[in-house]
Amino acid sequence: MTNPLLITSGLPAFSHIKPEHVLPAMEHLLAENRARVEALLDAHAEYTWENLIDPIEKLDERLSRTWSPVSHMNSVVNSDELRRVYNDCLPLLSAYASDMGQNERLYKAYKQIADSAQYRSYEPAQKKIIDNALRDFRLSGVDLDAVKKNRYKEIMQELSALSAKFEENVLDATHAWEKHLTDESLLAGVPESARAMAAQAAQEKGLQGWLFTLDFPFYYPIITYADMRELRAEMYQAYVTRASDQGPNAGQWDNTPLMENMLALRHELAQLLGFPNYAARSLATKMATRTDQVLMFLQDLAARSKKQAHQELKELREFAAQCGAPALEAWDVPYYAEKLRQQKFSISQEELKPYFPQPQVVAGMFAIVKKLFGIDIREKPGLDVWHKDVEFFEIFDAQNVLRGQFYLDLFARAHKRGGAWMDECQTRMQTHQGTQTPVAFLTCNFSPPVGDQPALLTHDEVETLFHEFGHGLHHMLTQVNYAGVAGISGVPWDAVELPSQFLENWCWHREALELISGHFKTGEKLPAALFDKMLAAKHFQSAMQMLRQLEFSIFDFRLHLEYAAEKGGRIFELLDAVRNDIAVVKPPSFNRFPHSFSHIFAGGYAAGYYSYKWAEVLSADAFSLFEERGVFDQATGRKFLQNILELGGSREPMELFVAFRGREPQIDALLRHSGIFENAA
Numbered sequence: 061m062t063n064p065l066l067i068t069s070g071l072p073a074f075s076h077i078k079p080e081h082v083l084p085a086m087e088h089l090l091a092e093n094r095a096r097v098e099a100l101l102d103a104h105a106e107y108t109w110e111n112l113i114d115p116i117e118k119l120d121e122r123l124s125r126t127w128s129p130v131s132h133m134n135s136v137v138n139s140d141e142l143r144r145v146y147n148d149c150l151p152l153l154s155a156y157a158s159d160m161g162q163n164e165r166l167y168k169a170y171k172q173i174a175d176s177a178q179y180r181s182y183e184p185a186q187k188k189i190i191d192n193a194l195r196d197f198r199l200s201g202v203d204l205d206a207v208k209k210n211r212y213k214e215i216m217q218e219l220s221a222l223s224a225k226f227e228e229n230v231l232d233a234t235h236a237w238e239k240h241l242t243d244e245s246l247l248a249g250v251p252e253s254a255r256a257m258a259a260q261a262a263q264e265k266g267l268q269g270w271l272f273t274l275d276f277p278f279y280y281p282i283i284t285y286a287d288m289r290e291l292r293a294e295m296y297q298a299y300v301t302r303a304s305d306q307g308p309n310a311g312q313w314d315n316t317p318l319m320e321n322m323l324a325l326r327h328e329l330a331q332l333l334g335f336p337n338y339a340a341r342s343l344a345t346k347m348a349t350r351t352d353q354v355l356m357f358l359q360d361l362a363a364r365s366k367k368q369a370h371q372e373l374k375e376l377r378e379f380a381a382q383c384g385a386p387a388l389e390a391w392d393v394p395y396y397a398e399k400l401r402q403q404k405f406s407i408s409q410e411e412l413k414p415y416f417p418q419p420q421v422v423a424g425m426f427a428i429v430k431k432l433f434g435i436d437i438r439e440k441p442g443l444d445v446w447h448k449d450v451e452f453f454e455i456f457d458a459q460n461v462l463r464g465q466f467y468l469d470l471f472a473r474a475h476k477r478g479g480a481w482m483d484e485c486q487t488r489m490q491t492h493q494g495t496q497t498p499v500a501f502l503t504c505n506f507s508p509p510v511g512d513q514p515a516l517l518t519h520d521e522v523e524t525l526f527h528e529f530g531h532g533l534h535h536m537l538t539q540v541n542y543a544g545v546a547g548i549s550g551v552p553w554d555a556v557e558l559p560s561q562f563l564e565n566w567c568w569h570r571e572a573l574e575l576i577s578g579h580f581k582t583g584e585k586l587p588a589a590l591f592d593k594m595l596a597a598k599h600f601q602s603a604m605q606m607l608r609q610l611e612f613s614i615f616d617f618r619l620h621l622e623y624a625a626e627k628g629g630r631i632f633e634l635l636d637a638v639r640n641d642i643a644v645v646k647p648p649s650f651n652r653f654p655h656s657f658s659h660i661f662a663g664g665y666a667a668g669y670y671s672y673k674w675a676e677v678l679s680a681d682a683f684s685l686f687e688e689r690g691v692f693d694q695a696t697g698r699k700f701l702q703n704i705l706e707l708g709g710s711r712e713p714m715e716l717f718v719a720f721r722g723r724e725p726q727i728d729a730l731l732r733h734s735g736i737f738e739n740a741a
Contacts, residue, residue, distance in 0.1 A: 063084060063085050064076040064077050064081060065077060065081050065082065065085035065086075065129070065130070066085050066088065066089070066126070068122060068125075071443065071444070071465075071485070071499065072128075072129035072444070072485070073444050074129065074133070074444050074445055074446040075444050075445075075446075076444075077129060077130070077133065079139070079141040079142045079144070079145045080145075082142075082145040082146070082148075082149060083145050083148055083149060085126060086126070086149045086152060086153070087152065089123055089126055090123070090152055090156050093119045093123060093156070094156070094159070096115070096119055097116065097119070097160070097166065100112055100115055101165050101166065101169060107169040107170075107172050107173050108173065108176075108178065109173065109178075109182065109186055112169055112173070113170070113173065113186075113189065113190065113193075117189070117489065117542060117543050118489070118491070120543065120544070121487055121496075124484070124487070125485070125486045125487075127149075127153065128483070128484060128485050128486070129485070130142075130145075130149070131146070131483075132446075132485070133446055134146045135476070135477040135503070136446060136447070136469060136475075136476050136477070136503060137446050137447060137476070138231065138475040138476070138477070143228065146224070147221065147225075150217075150220045150224055151220065151221065153220070154213075154216045154217040154219075154220040155213060155217060157200075158200060158201075158209075158212060158213040158216050158217075160200075161196060161199075161200020161201070161202060162197075162200055162202050162204075162212070162213070163202075164202060166197075167194075167197045167202045170193050170194055171194065173190060174190050174191070174194060184710055185540050185542045185545050185710035186542060188544075188545050188550060188709065188710050189542055189544040189550070192544065192545070192550055193544075195344070195345070196345075198333075199341075199344060199345070200212070201332065201333060204332065204333075208332055211328075212329065212332055212333075215325050215328060216329075218321070218325055219322060219325050219329075222318050222321055222322050223322070223661065224662070225318055226303075226315050226318050226322075226658065226661045226662045227477065227658055227662035228313075229303040229313035229314075229315050229318070230302060230313075230315070230478075230656045230658055230662070231477055232303075232313050233274075233303040233309055233312070233313040233656075234273070234274045234275065234302055234478060235273065235274075235275075235474060235475075236309055236313075237273065237274050237298045237302075237308060237309065238272065238273055239271070239273075239291075239294070239295065240262065240267060240269065240270070240271050240272075241258075241270045241271075241272070242268055242269035242270075243269075244269075244270075246288050246291060247286065247288075248286070248288060249285045249286050249287035249288075250281055250282065250285050250286050251281055251285055251410045253281075253410070253413060253507070253510070254277075254278070254281035254282075254285070254507075255270060256510040256511070256513075257277065257278070257507050257508070257510055258270035258272050260510050260511070261273070261278075272295070274295075274298060274299050274302065275472045275478060276472070276505060277472050277506060277507035277508075279295060279299050283295060283296060283299075283391065283394045283395065284394045284395060284398050284409075285395070285398065285410070286395070289391070292391040292392070292395060293389070293391045295391075296390060296391035297391075297650065300390075300647070300650075300651045300653060301650060301652045301655075302652075302655065302656045303652075303655045303656055304316065304652035304655040306650045306652050307650065307652070315656075315661070316655070318661070319629060319654060319655070319661060320628060320629045320631075322661060323338075323619065323620070323623055323628075323629040323631075324623075324625065324628070324629070326338040326341075326623075326666060327623045327625060328625075329341070337351075337621050338620040338621075338666065338667055339351050339354075339617055339620040339621035339667040341667075342620065342666065342667035342668050343667075345552060345553065346552045346553055346554045346668065346671070347552045347554045347555050347674065348554055348670075351621055354617055355614070355617060355618075355621075357670070357673070357674065358613050358614050358617070358673065359614070361606065361610055361673060362607060362610045362614070362641075362642050364731065364736055365606040365607055365610070365736050366607065366642075366644070367603075368602075368603035368736060368737065369603035369604045369606070370644055371603075372601045372603055372604050372644075373604060373644045373645065375400070376393070376396060376397060376601070379400045379403070380392060380396040383396065389648070390645070390647045390648055390651065393645060397601060401597055401600050404600070405596050405597040405600065407590065407593040407594060407596075407597050409518040409519060409520060410518075412518065412519050412586075412590065412594065413517065413518055414516060414579050414580055414581070415577045415578065415579050415580075415584075415585075415586045415590070416516060416517040416518070416519065416521075416576065416577060417514040417515070417516055417517075417578065417580035418470060418506065418509075418514055418515040418516070418517055419514055420576065420577065420578040420580075421522055421525065421576045421577075422468070423575075424575035424576030424577070424578075425525065425526060425529060425575075425576060426453075427575045428566050428575055428576070429529075429533065429563075431692045431694070431697070432694075432697035432700075432701075433533075433697055433698070433700075433701045433705070434457065434458040434697075434698070435455050435456065435457055435463065435537070436455070436456045436457075436458075436460075437453050437454070437455050437456075438453065438454050439451060439452065440452050440453065440454050440465075443467075445467065446469075447469065447473070449469065449471050449473075449508070450467055450469045451467070451468045452465065452467055452468070453465065453466055463497075463498075463536060463537055464488075464497060464498045464499065464500065464532075464535070464536025464537060465497055465499045465536070466499065466500040466501070466502050466532055467485070467499075467500070467501050467502065468502050469501070469502070469504070470503075470504045470506050470515070470525075471504075471505070471506055471515065472506065472507065472508065473508070476505065478505050479505060479658070480504040480505060480524050480525075480527070480528050481501075481503050481528065482500055482501065482502050482503070482529075482531035482532045482535065482560075483500070483501045483503070484498075484499075484500060484535060484547070484548070484549075485499035485501055486498065486499045487535075487543045487546050487547060487549060488538050488539075488540065488541065488543070488546040489541055489542060489543040489546060490542075498535055498536045498546065498547055499536075500531075500532045500535050502528050502529060502532050503528070504524060504525060504528065506521050506525075514580055516580060519567065519594065522567050522576065523564045523567045526564050526566065526567055527560045527561065527563065527564050529563060530559040530561070530562060530563030530564070531548065531556075531559065531560045533559060533563070533705055534547055534548050534551075534556070534559040534560070534704075534705055535547035535548050537701065537705040538705070538706055538707075538708040539706040539707070540706070540708045540709075542710075544709075545708055545709035545710045546708050546709070546710075547708045547709075548708065548709070549708065549709050550708065550709025550710070551708060551709040551713065552713055553665070553668045553671050554668065554670065554671035554674040554675055555671075555674075555675055555678065556671070556675065557671055557672055557674075557675035557676070558675045558678045558704065558713070558717075559679075559704060559705060560679075561672075561675060561676050561679035561680075562678075562679040562682050562683055565679075565733075566691065568594075568598065569691045570591060571691060571692060573585070573591060598735065599734075599735025602734055602735030603735070603736055604644060604645065606734055606736060607643060607644060608643075608645075609672065609673060610642055610673065611639060611643050612669055613670040613672070613673060614638050614641075614670075615634060615635050615638045615654075616657075616660045616665070616666070616668070616669040616670070617667055617669070617670055618634055618637075618638060619631065619634055619660075619667075620667035622634065632654075635653075676730050676734075677725050677726075677729075678713075678717055678725050680729035680732075680733045681721060681725040681726055681729045681730070682700065682704075682717070682720060682721060682725075683729070683733075684729040685721060699720055700720055703719045703720040704716055704717075704720055
């Protein structure tokens, strides 16, 4: 029988992909790629784009396209069998990447092309691929001696395995905890929509009453609305101690040794390559160029936010005291914050949910990007997908040319990793058959539909959907024909959040809300009175929220900047130091936030979590041009499409930003959009 992972045409046949297909497919492709690269190097004395780089680009893309559905299924329909073969493949992929990066013949071939006369005639995208490759050869240790090269390879394999294990521990710990309730009085204050979801979850397991898990759609309504303080405290402790040495499952999936190992290995890797620390190594591929530049940026934002944050916390403490709270603990903060928001603005996320049924939000989002970028999005039913809830869509431009396709998987469920993300299924590039259509995976973890009622989204969830769709548009609307810099490929990590954060802005404008809102029973648009309240509440506790993100960013960066082998990771020592400098809300001693900080321990954000704030400066300033000219100004939309979305990683992000905005970015738009009105003292 043909291995479905080795079929190179069309979309992945998800229903046919079985765990037993994975290892044979990857072993076959990796061996074939190695042989093909050697054959290409042997075949020529003088190398060109056509006889070397283009074939290698296609080999890389085919490998990525084969691995992509495996990696995706491991995240969204995880099973013991799939997890096992996924982990078996990680060292093979890591070894292959190291071998290619350390291949001196290949490096010299790329250098020969870069030094040749023909290099000057190449397109900017081709030059960018060559320049990036030469940088990445050096970052892969091509200049190291044989012993150090081997150590580099060992470290990369270990880091790959540790990262996967970290994510597995978070997933297992999240799904190991449940709270089964049969007394409805314990759910006082919890919205009816959350109760119905929990009742449905219990029913699916053959239980009476209500079943809550640590998936965010279950956690959020308890921590935000439950009047029963003991229930909030119990769920908070379970949530913030996942995969750690604390809490109800203490030690069972403890990520402590994994984090220590990863920090040590990253530091060793950086020093092997000639960097003083991993933070400096991280910046070698980013927009920011110096570690002090990043810290100054973050600390400046913190200084501008701190006075306002202290005022916000003082107001919250006084309010909680008026409500009779004995003390304001971590599990009280969201609860009393929501009550204070309702008192000040007479609005809650729960009140907004009926106006944001998921089908209306999705259709409205498509209408918004049509107005902005002239694209038309149509559902294509009947595709082979990994779960019955998954939908598939196609994007057409004004000339009815197919520009991209994407899978939409919106709801939380068992065996699915938490959070929201966009990932590549396949990338745009030129082939002998024509232009390969870029395809994306768009994944969220929203509350699922209950009964025959559509899923109702909070406004925060609407923003999350727009954020991920912004990433998707960056991937799918590219006009670059070289996979290495098409879409999000080759975009520095601290610039890649620009389109995603940029698109969130439309969730706050009346004209856009006319398109994305519609009461699930009546179809009524979001009433003007509710919209006014929503706007009034937009900056509620915005400085506290800003400091929370800065706390994560500075902690991550200092963790990698200040690592010393003789002292170890000092994870909580550093976290406490950062909190003493930055935080206004101090969590309890049992809080183990780093143990589930997947962005930096299982994602690509190690010494790079600052990227969200860095790119937010770009996105806020980019949107300010729409504020000046109209949020649906088509000329400005076309300019953003042509200069940012279509050019992907083919040029430096600052060059693209200046082409769009007419100048370099300024920070004042970020402060205004974030509701930070106090300057640093």
